[in-house]
Amino acid sequence: MAKVTFVQPDGSARTCVNFEGMTLMQLAVGNLVDGIDALCGGMMQCATCHCYIDPDWLDRTGPARPEEREMLEAIDGVEIRPNSRLSCQVQLGEELDGLVVHIPAEQPGI
Ligand code: FES
Structure with a gap:
């Protein structure tokens, strides 16, 4: 299990706990986190699950892969x-x- 804190543009924050095998999107949607709509259900077709990784964590998540970046740029x-x-x-x-x-x-x- 890992805890993830989602910070909204107004600064309000909410911490959620994930279960084995979840993606960040599934955790957000499962907890009704505002701003993560994930309309394509994780098929990398919509970019409505876009988020910003806190800079302190970027070395652990890694940056967007080329195909992710292409999707982000296409929308x-x-x-x-x-x-x-x-x-x-x-x-x-x-x-x-x-x-x-x-x-x-x-x-x-x-
Ligand atoms: S849910 Fe991630 S691109 Fe659509």
């Missing part, structure tokens, strides 16, 4: 930063216990 309304990730592509494990994730102010409208 209007996404403010891409060096720490942008598609949360459906971040597999949670013990090494990410304590992870902090920031929710974008706006997600793309699909």
Whole structure:
């Protein structure tokens, strides 16, 4: 199990606990975290699961892979930063216990 804290654009934060095998997106959706809609269900087709990994954690999650970045760039309304990730592509494990994730102010409208 690993705890993940989701920080909203207004600074409010919520910590959720994941179970074995979940992705960051599944944890957010399962806990009704605002701002992670994940409309394609994790198929890397929508970018509505976009999030910003806290810079302190980026070395552990790694940056977006080329195919993630392509998806982010293909959708209007996404403010891409060096720490942008598609949360459906971040597999949670013990090494990410304590992870902090920031929710974008706006997600793309699909
Ligand atoms: S849920 Fe659609 S790209 Fe991640």
